[in-house]
Amino acid sequence: MPSVNGTDLNAKRAQVAAQVKCDILTATQDADNDAQRISIGRSFISDTITAPTTEMYAYALKASVGDDVYHEATTSAFEAHMAQLTGKEAALFFSSGTQSNQIALRTHLTQPPYAVLCDERAHINQYEAGGTAFHSGAHQVGVQPSNGHHLTLEDVESRIVLSEDVHVSPTRIISLENTLNGTIFPQDEIIRISKFAHSNGVKMHLDGARLWHVAAETGTSVKELCEPFDSVSLCFSKGLGAPVGTILVGNAEFIRKAKWFRKLFGGGMRQIGVLTASCAYALNNHFPLLPAVHALAQRIEQGLVDLGAVIWSSAETCMVFYDPSPLGLEYGEIADRGAALPRPLILGGSRLVVHIQTSTEAAEDFLELIKTLAEEKKAAGFVYVKPAKNVNGARSIYVRRKSKV
Ligand SMILES: Cc1ncc(COP(=O)(O)O)c(C=O)c1O
Structure with a gap:
């Protein structure tokens, strides 16, 4: 029997195990969850509050149990599907839309000084804790759409900085959002902006947290909606009702670098098959809703x-x-x-x-x-x-x- 200072080590270990113990499920957990589900059905504050269903979790429990840092199978299959669906070379899973947007910007921006141009109402401009400045050291320019609905090429042209003069911070990315406040960005205007951006060496990023809604409402393929962009971020935890998850898509080199930044920022993922399978379930069963x-x-x-x-x-x-x-x-x-x-x-x-x-x-x-x-x-x-x-x-x-x- 091992002993430390005359005290039984096993007894001490048992004491520590008792201290570590954590009983977080309430005695009425199932009923609490049912009540929560009813309350969600009567809440109009956001679509991030949707509750995972038992059917979703039943599907997720069948996912692979591997470690994603060593290429977990369910997640790899999901990322491959997302690359194919969006017409891009590669995809990478993130824990949130903010993380995905911010790492996308960080990956595109290589040599300062640089600026990101976006709608002044955009999530990256208003609700990401000033992340563009913090993570990328970039100047962010929020432009007010003159029609009150979406940015036009003319709005972009009026604020873009293409000069290499030492006084300015050149625009390296135009970041659009679709939907924005639930409104649909006309695709023909996106294409105009994209052609202009690319002809000037400016990258195009899309915060497509709710791009699903555009595809569902207009019947346009996700691939077509993503085509004008170098990178697109799509969320599963909002309109689609998954518990967690965002995918970032782009070319293979971009995603390789984004994965590096994800690791650098502490976002390397482990046994996330349950999460990516929940997202796949959401695509199969919730998108049609x-x-x-x-x-x-x-x-x-x-x-x-x-x-x-x-x-x-x-x-x-x-x-x-x-x-x-x-x-x-x-x-x-x-x-x-x-x-x-x-x-x-x-x-x-x-x-x-x-x-x-x-x-x-x-x-x-x-x-x-x-x-x-x-x-x-x-x-x-x-x-x-x-x-x-x-x-x-x-x-x-x-x-x-x-x-x-
Ligand atoms: C348009 C848009 N982009 C990005 C995000 C950020 O997503 P997350 O809350 O997962 O970081 C949100 C969040 O609601 C959003 O509405």
Whole structure:
């Protein structure tokens, strides 16, 4: 029997094992998950909140159990499929869209000084913690689209820097986003920008976190949508409902270097077959659900229009942005009253997001809530006076745009 200072070593080991132990599942875990799934169906705050299904996990459990740093089989097969689907030479799996976007930019940018040009509303410009400056030391130029919807070649030309003058930071990448706020970037405009960029030696990156929605809505192949770009990042944990995962695609040399940066940034993956199999399940089973998601978003938009709310940004895919002030309503009171319903609705501000687990009933309950609140305001004497200018200077889109690529 081993002993240390007269104390039994096995007893000490057992003590440490007891300290290390971690019982994180609640006694009511299954019921908690069921409740969570119901609440997700009544939440309009994001499509990242979708819950993995038992069917998805059953499929994922059959995945290979290898270590991806040593080329795990399920992940390699998934990456090969994604390269083929997008028409690129190679693909690499990432834990998040932010990681994939940032490593894509870092991989393209080689010799400073350099700049990245993007839509000022883009995720890389607003919501990646200033990552482009931090990881790549790059100047990022956010351009406001003159039509309020998507960047045009003329917008790009007005801000791109092609000069080699020592005072400037030359644009090396144009990074576009499709969809952006749920709106579809017209493909002919993307091609115009891409031709111009490539003729000037500028790389094209696409944050296609929700490119699936464009393909599903317009019937355009993923390959065609990716064609104008040198690199594309596509997420599985948003509209497609996988728990984790983003793929980055590009040419073989680009992906080889991106994999190096992924390792350098601590993103080397191990037994991730369960994750990539979940993403494959999402492609097989959830992608076909997207047209119905878009139809539900359009139903909400039409309901809001019928009630007299203003639509800021139309439901071209899964999101609609609205302004309830013509009804005398504010976002805060709508969210509070939604949360107080016997079957609560979870609402944020102007953005309503529909996802594959949103219940149709929740959409109708939301419209009913707006109707009730508007009637209460009217009864209390509220009369809408149209402001001279658009509310908040919003770039309003009052008429639903037909989805067009
Ligand atoms: C357009 C877009 N790109 C990138 C991301 C980042 O993805 P992640 O949250 O996985 O880092 C998001 C997140 O919602 C997004 O909406």
